[in-house]
Amino acid sequence: MKNDAIKPVGESSRRGMSGDPKTVSAAADLEQMTASISEEIKQPITATLIYAQAAARWLSANPPNVVEAQRALDGIVYNVMRSNEIVEWIRALFVYGPKQVEEQQLVEAIRNALALLRTAMKEGDGGR
Numbered sequence: 001m002k003n004d005a006i007k008p009v010g011e012s013s014r015r016g017m018s019g020d021p022k023t024v025s026a027a028a029d030l031e032q033m034t035a036s037i038s039e040e041i042k043q044p045i046t047a048t049l050i051y052a053q054a055a056a057r058w059l060s061a062n063p064p065n066v067v068e069a070q071r072a073l074d075g076i077v078y079n080v081m082r083s084n085e086i087v088e089w090i091r092a093l094f095v096y097g098p099k100q101v102e103e104q105q106l107v108e109a110i111r112n113a114l115a116l117l118r119t120a121m122k123e124g125d126g127g128r
Helices: 009-013 020-060 068-094 098-124
Strands: none
Touching: 020 068, 068 098
């Protein structure tokens, strides 16, 4: 479902702005930041969709595989929480400024890396 009312700020749109290089640069920075934010949000949303589809398949199997469905549901919870953290990070960026957000990012990056390592270790040893 695409909203045609939302148009990207492309090169042609930037050319229509004042000739002030700062204005054009600010628009380019905003465009890049918007693309980055949308990608950050899109990843956990896509993962949530994949987990939901997997849970539906596990539950519709005959007999239903409740254990695998629960793992898929756990993935949904994780990715929804991750989406929330991204939104909170964006909010903090505008409220507190980049310096404080950088420190928060470091802590969050470490937490995310540890979560990924735990998941990889569980999958590597058969989920034990």
